[in-house]
Amino acid sequence: MKIIHKINEIREIIQKEKQNGKKIGLVPTMGCLHAGHASLIKKSVENADITVVSVFVNPIQFGPNEDYDKYPRTLEADAKICEEIGADYVFAPSAAEMYPGLEKFSDLTMVCPPYALTDMLCGKSRVGHFDGVATVVTKLFNIICPDIACFGMKDIQQLHIIKKMVKDLNFSADIISCPLVREESGLALSSRNKYLSEADKKAALTISKALFAIKDGYQKGIKDTKLLFDTAMTVLDPMIELDYLEFVDKETFETVSEINSPTIAAIAAKVGGVRLIDNIIIGE
Ligand code: PAF
Numbered sequence: 001m002k003i004i005h006k007i008n009e010i011r012e013i014i015q016k017e018k019q020n021g022k023k024i025g026l027v028p029t030m031g032c033l034h035a036g037h038a039s040l041i042k043k044s045v046e047n048a049d050i051t052v053v054s055v056f057v058n059p060i061q062f063g064p065n066e067d068y069d070k071y072p073r074t075l076e077a078d079a080k081i082c083e084e085i086g087a088d089y090v091f092a093p094s095a096a097e098m099y100p101g102l103e104k105f106s107d108l109t110m111v112c113p114p115y116a117l118t119d120m121l122c123g124k125s126r127v128g129h130f131d132g133v134a135t136v137v138t139k140l141f142n143i144i145c146p147d148i149a150c151f152g153m154k155d156i157q158q159l160h161i162i163k164k165m166v167k168d169l170n171f172s173a174d175i176i177s178c179p180l181v182r183e184e185s186g187l188a189l190s191s192r193n194k195y196l197s198e199a200d201k202k203a204a205l206t207i208s209k210a211l212f213a214i215k216d217g218y219q220k221g222i223k224d225t226k227l228l229f230d231t232a233m234t235v236l237d238p239m240i241e242l243d244y245l246e247f248v249d250k251e252t253f254e255t256v257s258e259i260n261s262p263t264i265a266a267i268a269a270k271v272g273g274v275r276l277i278d279n280i281i282i283g284e
Contacts, residue, residue, distance in 0.1 A: 031072070033055075034181075040150040041082060048147060059105070060108070110135045124244070125268070141173055148174045149175055154188050214265045239271060243268040250264050266279040
């Protein structure tokens, strides 16, 4: 497995692989890989001939008061994981390689997903975040030209926006959705879990517990999302600063007040200053 830092170099490699008839899989990541990422890489290795894992902490998807500077950068360990799973290339460009000569990000041509999809859930409190994600994913798609690209369902709004972007902008990559992966405790895996103290982690566990309580309530016959919301609130640790807990239709992402079709219960919350997200699908 090779680590490539330059766009021209990975382009040449991919061109040759494509000339040899190889199917290319891309797994876009920001590194600090965990078992959730490993499942995406495994999926790509199973479904493509060549797997490229991109490792790039994308500055333009972080807000001014977010954790861009302290986001964990662990390339050596990431490369080891990629190699063990059978990836062929890690593409790890620098910020200057991806955004050369850029004084201000407002000078950049951006890909902006529809406002209706970004002015909700995470996009509401992370203004501009999904423009940054859509722009870097577009750049990665243009550099790697993947036949398939694997994204996790933990970032369910991101996945929905990318699927829409691929459809609207006629990208040829097939988007493969991969299930969210949890610790045995129920905590959704996230690179940001590394920031949690023991006490934070204990409180963070109540995020997934709240979602499981929603599922349980639904299975006992509660369809009213207000009642399900209240059930979840009784479970959440008071240390948790809730950003949102919302119920949206799995296909349209419209708000749901009564569950009559597959519905996503999505939550974002801060624990000890660390922003965590999680979701569960009910009514399938
Ligand atoms: O999900 C992530 O890690 C990032 O948002 C992505 C898709 C790699 C874009 O930077």
